[in-house]
Amino acid sequence: MAALPPKKKQRKRNPARGDAGKLDRLDSLRWTSSLPDADDDPFSAFAGLNDFEGGVLSLEEIDESEYGLELPKALQRGGKKRKTQTKRKREESDGNEVIGDEGTDGETMKEVKKNKKKKKKKTKKAKKPKESMDNEEESVNVVNTNDKTDVEKDEEDEVDDSEYHAWYELRLHPLLMKSISRLKFKEPTPIQKACIPAGAHQGKDVIGAAETGSGKTLAFGLPILQRLLDERDKFERKVEERGQADEQIVSEGFLRALIITPTRELALQVTDHLKQVAVGTDVKVVPIVGGMSTEKQERLLKGRPEIVVGTPGRLWELMSGGEIHLVELHSLSFFVLDEADRMIDNGHFQELQSIIDMLPMIREGHAEDTENCVTASGFQRKKRQTLVFSATIALSSDFRKKLKRGSVKTKQDGELNSIEALSERAGMRSNAAIIDLTNASIMANNLEESFIECKEEDKDAYLYYILSVHGQGRTIVFCTSIAALRHLSSLMKILNVNVWTLHAQMQQRARLKAIDRFRGSDHGILIATDVAARGLDIPGVRTVVHYQLPHSAEVYVHRSGRTARASADGCSIALISPKESSKFASLCKSFSKESFKQFPIEASYMPEVLKRISLARQIDRILRKESQADKSWFQRNAESIELIVDDNDSEDERANNIRKKKASSAQHKKLQQELNSLLSRPLQPKTFSSRYLAGDGISPLLQQQFEELARQKLDNKKKKMVVIGQDCVEPLQALRSSGQEVSMDTKGAAEKRRNLDNLRRKRKEDKKRLHDQKRKERKRLKAGGD
Numbered sequence: 038m039a040a041l042p043p044k045k046k047q048r049k050r051n052p053a054r055g056d057a058g059k060l061d062r063l064d065s066l067r068w069t070s071s072l073p074d075a076d077d078d079p080f081s082a083f084a085g086l087n088d089f090e091g092g093v094l095s096l097e098e099i100d101e102s103e104y105g106l107e108l109p110k111a112l113q114r115g116g117k118k119r120k121t122q123t124k125r126k127r128e129e130s131d132g133n134e135v136i137g138d139e140g141t142d143g144e145t146m147k148e149v150k151k152n153k154k155k156k157k158k159k160t161k162k163a164k165k166p167k168e169s170m171d172n173e174e175e176s177v178n179v180v181n182t183n184d185k186t187d188v189e190k191d192e193e194d195e196v197d198d199s200e201y202h203a204w205y206e207l208r209l210h211p212l213l214m215k216s217i218s219r220l221k222f223k224e225p226t227p228i229q230k231a232c233i234p235a236g237a238h239q240g241k242d243v244i245g246a247a248e249t250g251s252g253k254t255l256a257f258g259l260p261i262l263q264r265l266l267d268e269r270d271k272f273e274r275k276v277e278e279r280g281q282a283d284e285q286i287v288s289e290g291f292l293r294a295l296i297i298t299p300t301r302e303l304a305l306q307v308t309d310h311l312k313q314v315a316v317g318t319d320v321k322v323v324p325i326v327g328g329m330s331t332e333k334q335e336r337l338l339k340g341r342p343e344i345v346v347g348t349p350g351r352l353w354e355l356m357s358g359g360e361i362h363l364v365e366l367h368s369l370s371f372f373v374l375d376e377a378d379r380m381i382d383n384g385h386f387q388e389l390q391s392i393i394d395m396l397p398m399i400r401e402g403h404a405e406d407t408e409n410c411v412t413a414s415g416f417q418r419k420k421r422q423t424l425v426f427s428a429t430i431a432l433s434s435d436f437r438k439k440l441k442r443g444s445v446k447t448k449q450d451g452e453l454n455s456i457e458a459l460s461e462r463a464g465m466r467s468n469a470a471i472i473d474l475t476n477a478s479i480m481a482n483n484l485e486e487s488f489i490e491c492k493e494e495d496k497d498a499y500l501y502y503i504l505s506v507h508g509q510g511r512t513i514v515f516c517t518s519i520a521a522l523r524h525l526s527s528l529m530k531i532l533n534v535n536v537w538t539l540h541a542q543m544q545q546r547a548r549l550k551a552i553d554r555f556r557g558s559d560h561g562i563l564i565a566t567d568v569a570a571r572g573l574d575i576p577g578v579r580t581v582v583h584y585q586l587p588h589s590a591e592v593y594v595h596r597s598g599r600t601a602r603a604s605a606d607g608c609s610i611a612l613i614s615p616k617e618s619s620k621f622a623s624l625c626k627s628f629s630k631e632s633f634k635q636f637p638i639e640a641s642y643m644p645e646v647l648k649r650i651s652l653a654r655q656i657d658r659i660l661r662k663e664s665q666a667d668k669s670w671f672q673r674n675a676e677s678i679e680l681i682v683d684d685n686d687s688e689d690e691r692a693n694n695i696r697k698k699k700a701s702s703a704q705h706k707k708l709q710q711e712l713n714s715l716l717s718r719p720l721q722p723k724t725f726s727s728r729y730l731a732g733d734g735i736s737p738l739l740q741q742q743f744e745e746l747a748r749q750k751l752d753n754k755k756k757k758m759v760v761i762g763q764d765c766v767e768p769l770q771a772l773r774s775s776g777q778e779v780s781m782d783t784k785g786a787a788e789k790r791r792n793l794d795n796l797r798r799k800r801k802e803d804k805k806r807l808h809d810q811k812r813k814e815r816k817r818l819k820a821g822g823d
């Protein structure tokens with residue numbers, strides 16, 4: 038085991054330098070005062086709050102091969118030294134001299150083409166010897182061995198380079214351009230366009246804010262890869278010029294970029310995304326997250342990956358244990374906080390703070406302190422860059438000034454309580470590029486938001502309506518508490534609605550499997566807590582349902598942002614109970630929204646929906662009771678095998694329990710039969726008539742469905758009855774065709790909320806006064822008695 042991490046170095050405040058700029062928006066969106074009381078929420082809303090880093094999980098090993106985390110074979114056998122990459126890299130990069138700052142736009146793409154041809158020839162040649170490749174060669178590249186087939190496949194696809202001209206001005210390395218064209222990203226997204234020059238070519242720190250799904254991962258990922266490839270090429274040129282190979286330095290592989298994300302799933306996704314872009318390069322990307330075996334991760338780190346993506350908990354566990362690759366940070370060139378505000382949000386960022394304190398100190402205008410460095414190359418000793426990204430970052434308007442003065446405030450006990458304090462502590466410089474591309478509403482442009490006002494107890498029915506009438510495309514249903522999630526998933530299963538669940542108390546393997554299965558199902562339904570709110574990038578999510586409102590506007594933004602990603606569209610539906618209405622109004626106020634679309638409900642479906650829900654709830658109750666009864670059965674059996682269990686039931690009580698169980702089983706059977714008969718026929722409006730296709734007061738949606746039905750009936754007279762609504766109209770379409778804009782009385786709601794807060798405060802003060810009075814009285818009586 039390596040030695041403990043070096044002691045924290047004392048930091049100097051950065052001297053003021055550079056232009057002062059102001060960021061005059063992004064006020065905090067929080068509505069913390071509205072945190073619901075436990076009794077506000079039938080599912081005890083706080084149960085799911087502790088989602089950070091996955092909550093309490095057993096560290097069951099996940100199946101590494103399923104997530105591309107397997108170790109190189111040579112390492113599995115005990116860790117052989119990495120073969121020098123320089124030569125191989127040089128072969129691959131032959132003719133790639135026109136790169137980075139030195140290349141011109143046109144030349145960069147020409148190089149890609151030229152290399153493609155060369156590569157084609159080489160791949161053909163290389164194919165045979167591959168089988169006889171020695172183990173050392175295999176160990177060199179975890180990514181490349183798998184990736185070569187991708188590259189080969191890609192090369193067979195003819196890509197019209199002219200389609201990618203929008204990327205030219207970003208002057209990316211030819212190998213990166215190759216990946217971009219393979220991924221068919223025709224042009225950089227605005228945040229990529231803005232961040233890549235600052236991060237990749239000007240070596241600046243960057244704070245980036247842009248809407249969800251806008252490509253922020255590559256906005257920080259491409260600058261990292263660009264700089265690594267650039268440095269490598271320059272180094273190789275130098276070596277060639279000198280005529281001697283100082284390969285020791287480069288081939289040893291220090292940690293160059295440390296990317297921290299708030300959740301494990303996000304870390305794995307970011308790793309995957311970067312690997313896709315790093316195809317064909319030697320750069321290795323490794324995820325370090327909880328839920329995997331620590332030993333295996335340590336072996337993974339023996340491969341000396343240049344980029345590590347991880348969650349704070351596991352990273353700090355390994356760092357504080359002296360894991361050599363993670364504590365040799367003198368060559369670290371990038372420190373990245375993805376979804377940075379989430380790290381602040383949650384009170385448990387002690388580990389993150391400790392990690393930041395391990396980073397070598399940066400003095401403005403100097404290379405970082407490298408007095409303890411052993412072999413860092415001159416190229417690697419450049420300044421470390423700090424990149425901080427999120428869709429919802431709140432910065433004070435004078436943040437840049439504060440950075441210059443070094444006066445960003447931390448809490449009194451030295452805890453980092455803001456993204457600003459965190460950034461400064463990580464070494465952010467005052468000339469950082471602050472790029473805020475969020476619009477006034479912060480929401481993604483292609484997202485249609487809507488709401489349904491309903492009683493708390495009717496939420497299940499409305500959700501069932503959405504899923505069964507409009508069950509098109511993937512849907513994510515967000516709950517605030519795990520209790521609500523469990524209730525919902527059980528109910529939906531009883532109703533034969535196939536759902537997957539994701540929450541922090543699940544084992545890591547199950548969490549990843551749920552995501553994988555959801556990803557693999559075109560009309561899948563995922564019921565999740567806020568552990569899935571941030572960063573998850575699953576294509577084809579058409580609808581997000583907020584079954585319970587989240588505790589902050591930021592979380593609402595991130596949840597909704599699981600749909601309408603990249604250039605796709607999508608819709609969100611918030612189910613609002615009377616108790617949540619003032620919270621919802623605050624939300625509208627946060628986004629300066631004066632009106633909101635009401636999701637159209639075809640009321641004539643509801644009697645049937647409610648009937649099914651009522652049966653399902655009764656069955657659910659019986660099942661719960663039965664599982665309780667099963668526990669006492671278990672206790673009885675435990676006794677028979679001499680297991681000591683607490684059981685004070687008398688014989689009579691036991692007999693009684695068995696009788697009850699039998700009775701409830703019979704009732705269960707009856708209810709299930711009734712439900713099955715309802716479920717066996719399609720859900721249809723009560724007023725539906727197969728003979729008359731018109732009626733007064735029907736909604737545009739129903740009208741549209743009737744017309745569709747009429748068309749189909751005409752087409753094929755023998756055809757069976759068409760199911761209205763099902764498989765017809767997805768939520769976004771229904772919303773667009775018949776959603777009504779409703780103006781929000783944000784002032785009235787704010788007033789109501791203030792009154793409620795005042796009332797609560799007054800009650801609390803009265804209680805305290807009464808308590809004090811009683812205490813004094815007791816004291817006085819006691820003194821009198823003495």
Ligand SMILES: Nc1ncnc2c1ncn2[C@@H]1O[C@H](COP(=O)(O)OP(=O)(O)OP(=O)(O)O)[C@@H](O)[C@H]1O
Binds near residue numbers: 223225250574603
């Ligand atoms: N230039 C591009 N052109 C087209 N698609 C892109 C481009 N860059 C990234 N994407 C794709 O857009 C999707 C969203 O990207 P990404 O996950 O990085 O968004 P994000 O801004 O980080 O979102 P969030 O804030 O929710 O975490 C991904 O599927 C990614 O592959």
